[in-house]
Amino acid sequence: MDIYAYITNWEGVRLKPYCDECGQPIVWRGAAGWTCKCKPSANISPSITIGRGRDLSVVGLYSGEDVMMQRNDVAERLAELPKRYDWFNQMQADGEMMRAYAIVDLSFNCGVGAVGEFHDMIAAIQRKDWRAAAKAMLDSAFARERLDRASADASLLENGEWPSL
Numbered sequence: 001m002d003i004y005a006y007i008t009n010w011e012g013v014r015l016k017p018y019c020d021e022c023g024q025p026i027v028w029r030g031a032a033g034w035t036c037k038c039k040p041s042a043n044i045s046p047s048i049t050i051g052r053g054r055d056l057s058v059v060g061l062y063s064g065e066d067v068m069m070q071r072n073d074v075a076e077r078l079a080e081l082p083k084r085y086d087w088f089n090q091m092q093a094d095g096e097m098m099r100a101y102a103i104v105d106l107s108f109n110c111g112v113g114a115v116g117e118f119h120d121m122i123a124a125i126q127r128k129d130w131r132a133a134a135k136a137m138l139d140s141a142f143a144r145e146r147l148d149r150a151s152a153d154a155s156l157l158e159n160g161e162w163p164s165l
């Protein structure tokens with residue numbers, strides 16, 4: 001297990017755009033435009049193009065590009081989180097990289113900004129009370145929504161070892 005496989009376990013691998021809310025593919029429905037399962041009558045956007053003219057909606061990613069993207073995404077989080085949060089910086093300085101990965105995964109689930117709203121968890125991390133930090137993570141909207149993922153992250157945060165998935 002490494003951070004890439006760990007995140008992939010939760011996020012999956014999809015080479016075509018999908019809706020972050022319902023998880024279903026964004027598909028072309030003629031007059032209705034681009035829709036997904038939770039917004040069947042909403043034209044989500046015009047055709048989605050990225051990079052140097054890649055039609056993301058139709059072509060998506062070629063195999064292997066997703067791996068490169070994930071490397072960059074994780075590297076970006078590992079640069080952004082310590083810049084934004086002193087306590088995360090401290091975890092890295094203390095060699096608590098495995099526990100820090102629980103926070104990296106949390107940021108993939110709820111965003112880097114929302115990580116700062118886990119006040120009880122952060123206070124416990126600052127005390128290095130890993131058990132309380134894990135408990136705080138489980139007492140959250142994140143855990144109510146994604147108990148499997150939150151339980152794994154809480155275990156990683158408490159024990160500093162990959163949980164069995």
Ligand SMILES: [Zn+2]
Pocket residue numbers: 019020021022023024036037038039
């Ligand atoms: Zn949707």
